[in-house]
Amino acid sequence: MKMSREEGADMVSSYLGVVREEVDLTFVATNEVHLKHSFLQTIYKEKQTFAEKMIAENKPMHVVKLYRERSARAFMLHLVCCTIFNNKSSYYADVVYLQYFHDLSCVHEWNWGAAALVHLQHYLDHGSAVSTTQMAGYMSFPQGWIIAHFPRLSVWVDAPNYAENMPLNANVVPGQGHKDATVYRSSLDNIQTYDCVFSPYDAHRQVRSLINACWFSGWLRCGKLKGKHLPELVLRQFQHVQCIPRNPNTSATPGMNLCEIDRVFMEELELRMIDEEMRGQPVASPRDTEPGYMSWFYRVSHPIMRPVQAPGSPPRPPNLEV
Structure with a gap:
């Protein structure tokens, strides 16, 4: 998603009204086509002050609007x-995202949710490496997912001012607790079925209904970044019996370029949806799985892929459940 310094400087100068010399100095300070957050704060306060001054001086409205x-x-x-x-x-913002605000009347039409998801998945790919010690992206997504599905693992507490018409993520605030990842890993390895909430969104559907686009299976993209969206992996979250999912390469073909991803959205969107037959039966219990699923899951679960020394034997590991 990179652009040249020349392109970035032209965009900042045109869209934000900053002189080129000042933009060039900012790019030198960040060593990239970036603007510091403090620099952006100065700009939007300064331009708002100028707008109020133009109103006070009875300047034409097109100047105020600018x-x-x-x-x-x-x-x-x-x-x-x-x-x-x-x-x-x-501490800095990437100038490439400024292009999304060229026409302010169209801002509400952008699919910000998909963009945030792709950006997060980009960093999650890096976060899966053993050597990674830092995460980025829209962390409210994974934090909210973890808290909703594993409430007993969380040190977060209920938000006192939460209302039912708010997003589900707004119902908790940070609590006090340790940040040792190995403790959470051990807790996940020893987790019981009753410790997990398989479908935490059911009671919130009257606020945020499930739209058909959620059943799309394939590549999403934001700029030059792309990420897989595969609802068949988590059918239990949609109140359907969990089956052994198909190979992800079936939906998201490896090596698919950005033009091909765009073509799929324009020409094959309906064909890429998980249809009623593929969704399977509705669940009677949130823990319902099709025969053989637990055997499959045990073969691909993280204790097998990355074994660790747990402080004690899990009370009911997946292989014994099988």
């Missing part, structure tokens, strides 16, 4: 780069 739009672009670039497009540095 400053307001520049302020809004700087604010929204700062917002998305602190949240859904967060990087490991936590």
Whole structure:
């Protein structure tokens, strides 16, 4: 998703009204086509002040609108780069995302959820490496998922001001606890069926209904980044009996380029949905699985792929359950 410094400087100068010399100095300071968060904060405050001054001086409304739009672009670039497009540095924003705010009237039409998911998956790929010690991306996604599915593992507490019409992630706030990953790993290895909430979203469907697009199976992309979206891996979260999933390469063909991904969305979107037959039977119990699933799961589960020395034997490991 990189662009040249020349392209980035032109974009910042045109969209935010910053002189080229100042932009060039900022790029030198960050050593990339990036803007510091503090720099963006200065821009959107400054442009908003100019807009208010133009109103006070009875300047034409198109001049006021120009400053307001520049302020809004700087604010929204700062917002998305602190949240859904967060990087490991936590102090700069990538200028490439400024292109999404060229036409402010179209901002609401962007699929920000898919973009955030792809960006997060990009960092999760790096996070799966043993040597990785730091994560980035929209961390509210994995944090909310973990808390919703494994409430007994979490040191988070209920949010006092939570209302049912809010997003599900808003119902908890950070608590006090340790950050030792090995303890959580051990807890997951010893987890019991009753410790997991298989379908935590059922009671929230009246607030956020399940849209048909959630059944899409294949590649998602954001700019030059791409990530797999495979709902067949988690059918229990959709209240269907979990089956042994098909090979991910069937839905997300390896090596698919960005043009091919776009073509799928334009021409084959309906064909890529998980249909009623593939979803299988509705669950009677959230733990329902088809025959043979647990045997398959044990062969691919993380204690087999990456064995560790647990402090004690798991009370009911998957192989004994089989």
